[in-house]
Amino acid sequence: MPLESRNNFFYKILLPLLILTLAFFLSPSSSRLNLILSHLTPQTTTVKMSSSPYAKELLIAQLSIQRASILTKRVFQESSKGTISKSDASPVTIGDFGAQALIISALKHNFPSDQIVAEEEASTLRNDPLLSSKIWDLVKSTSLSSSPEAESLLGGQIPSESKMLDLIDSGNSSGGRTGRIWTIDPIDGTKGFLRGGQYAVCLALLEDGDVKVGAIACPNLPVDDSAPLTADIGDGEGRGVIFSAVKGQGATSRPLTTGDLAEGKQISMKPITEMSAASFCESVEAGHSNQSESARIAEKLGITRPSVRMDSQAKYGSIARGAGDIYLRLPTSKTYQEKIWDHAGGDLIVREAGGEVTDTKGNRLDFGVGRTLASNSGVIAAPKAVHAQVLDVVQEVLGLKN
Numbered sequence: 396m397p398l399e400s401r402n403n404f405f406y407k408i409l410l411p412l413l414i415l416t417l418a419f420f421l422s423p424s425s426s427r428l429n430l431i432l433s434h435l436t437p438q439t440t441t442v443k444m445s446s447s448p449y450a451k452e453l454l455i456a457q458l459s460i461q462r463a464s465i466l467t468k469r470v471f472q473e474s475s476k477g478t479i480s481k482s483d484a485s486p487v488t489i490g491d492f493g494a495q496a497l498i499i500s501a502l503k504h505n506f507p508s509d510q511i512v513a514e515e516e517a518s519t520l521r522n523d524p525l526l527s528s529k530i531w532d533l534v535k536s537t538s539l540s541s542s543p544e545a546e547s548l549l550g551g552q553i554p555s556e557s558k559m560l561d562l563i564d565s566g567n568s569s570g571g572r573t574g575r576i577w578t579i580d581p582i583d584g585t586k587g588f589l590r591g592g593q594y595a596v597c598l599a600l601l602e603d604g605d606v607k608v609g610a611i612a613c614p615n616l617p618v619d620d621s622a623p624l625t626a627d628i629g630d631g632e633g634r635g636v637i638f639s640a641v642k643g644q645g646a647t648s649r650p651l652t653t654g655d656l657a658e659g660k661q662i663s664m665k666p667i668t669e670m671s672a673a674s675f676c677e678s679v680e681a682g683h684s685n686q687s688e689s690a691r692i693a694e695k696l697g698i699t700r701p702s703v704r705m706d707s708q709a710k711y712g713s714i715a716r717g718a719g720d721i722y723l724r725l726p727t728s729k730t731y732q733e734k735i736w737d738h739a740g741g742d743l744i745v746r747e748a749g750g751e752v753t754d755t756k757g758n759r760l761d762f763g764v765g766r767t768l769a770s771n772s773g774v775i776a777a778p779k780a781v782h783a784q785v786l787d788v789v790q791e792v793l794g795l796k797n
C-alpha cells in the first residue's frame with residue numbers, strides 16, 4: 396500500500412474507529428444504551444432514556460410491565476382464565492404465571508445479579524403439563540411487536556417451556572435488608588381481574604430495604620389523570636395507564652399503549668381542604684380490610700361520601716394522581732402479614748406524589764424484613780397535610796392509643 400493511502404486509512408478509518416470504541420466503553424451505561432438504541436433502530440424517538448439515576452431500571456420496569464400487560468389483557472378477554480386455587484385458597488390464573496415469567500425474563504436479561512421476590516411459583520405447573528403448555532402458548536406469542544427495539548432491550552423471547560418454569564421459580568428470594576431486590580406482583584387484584592374489574596401489574600426495586608423505583612400498570616383505569624374515580628370496569632378505549640416513580644424524582648403517569656413510549660406526566664396528590672368532600676379508597680374484598688371500622692373512622696373524620704372500592708394497587712395510583720383521596724387498609728386478623736409486592740410500588744408512587752404512607756401504628760412500611768411486611772399492621776396513605784389527622788382517628792377507633 397502506498398504511504399499516502401496508508402495514512403488515509405489510519406486517519407480516516409482506523410483512528411475514528413478507535414476513538415469511537417474508546418468513547419463507547421468509557422461512557423456511562425445509560426448513554427451507552429442510548430447509543431446502541433440510536434444505531435439499532437430508525438425509530439429512536441420511541442425508546443428514550445434520561446441520564447438520571449435509575450433511568451435504566453425505570454425504563455426496563457415500564458417496558459416489562461407493559462409487555463406483561465399485553466399478556467394479561469389477552470387473558471382478561473378470555474372467558475376461561477385457567478384459574479386454580481392456591482394453598483391459601485386464593486386464586487391464580489394463567490395470566491399471573493405468564494406475566495411473572497415475562498417480567499422475570501426481562502429483569503434477568505438486564506440485571507442478572509439482582510434478587511427477585513415474586514408472588515407466584517411453578518410447582519403446580521410442573522405437575523400439570525396441560526396448564527403449563529397453555530401458559531407457554533401465551534408467553535411465546537406475547538411481545539412488544541410494535542417496538543422491536545424495546546422487545547430486544549427486554550431480551551426477546553424465552554427460549555423454551557422448561558426455561559419459562561425456571562424463570563417463574565427464580566422469584567423465590569427471601570428478601571431482606573441488603574442488596575438490590577426486585578419485587579413483582581404479576582397480577583395484583585386477581586379477584587378483580589376475574590370479575591372484570593381493576594387489577595395491576597406491579598414491579599418495584601428495593602435497595603437495602605428502601606424502595607428506589609416503582610412501576611404499576613393498570614390496564615383498566617382511565618388514561619386521563621383527571622377522570623373521576625369510579626369503580627366502573629372494563630379495558631376499552633381510553634383505558635390503560637402506567638404509574639411510576641423514582642425516589643427523589645417525583646411520580647408520573649403515562650398511557651399503557653404498545654409502542655408509544657412518550658415521556659410521563661408528573662402527577663401529584665389532591666390537597667384535602669374539607670374532609671367532608673373527601674372519600675376513602677378501599678379494597679373490594681371485605682376480607683382484606685375491615686370495612687365496619689373504616690365506616691366508623693369516616694364518620695369521626697366527617698367524611699360523608701361513600702368509599703370507592705377497587706381491587707389492587709390501582710388504589711395507590713388513583714390517589715397519587717389526585718383522582719382519589721385516602722387509601723385505607725385496616726387489618727382483619729392478627730395473623731395476616733401484608734406482602735411486599737402488594738405495596739412497594741404504591742408506597743413510593745404515593746410518597747413521590749406528595750403523600751405520606753404509614754401503617755396503623757404510624758410507622759413507615761418496612762420492606763426490608765423479608766417477603767412480608769412482618770413488622771407493620773395495615774396501611775394509611777394520605778396527602779401529607781392530613782395524614783396525622785387520619786392516623787389519629789384510626790388509632791382512636793382501633794384502640795391503639797395509650
Ligand SMILES: Nc1ncnc2c1ncn2[C@@H]1O[C@H](COP(=O)(O)O)[C@@H](OP(=O)(O)O)[C@H]1O
Binds near residue numbers: 485514586706727
Ligand atoms: N386477609 C388479607 N388481608 C389483606 N390482604 C390480603 C388478604 N388476603 C389476601 N390479600 C392480598 O390482597 C391483595 C389484593 O389487594 P386489594 O384487596 O387491595 O385488591 C391480594 O393480592 P393478589 O390479588 O395479587 O393475590 C393479596 O395478596
Ligand SMILES: [Mg+2]
Binds near residue numbers: 485514
Ligand atoms: Mg395472589
Ligand SMILES: [Mg+2]
Binds near residue numbers: 583584737
Ligand atoms: Mg397482590
Ligand SMILES: [Mg+2]
Binds near residue numbers: 491514581
Ligand atoms: Mg398477585
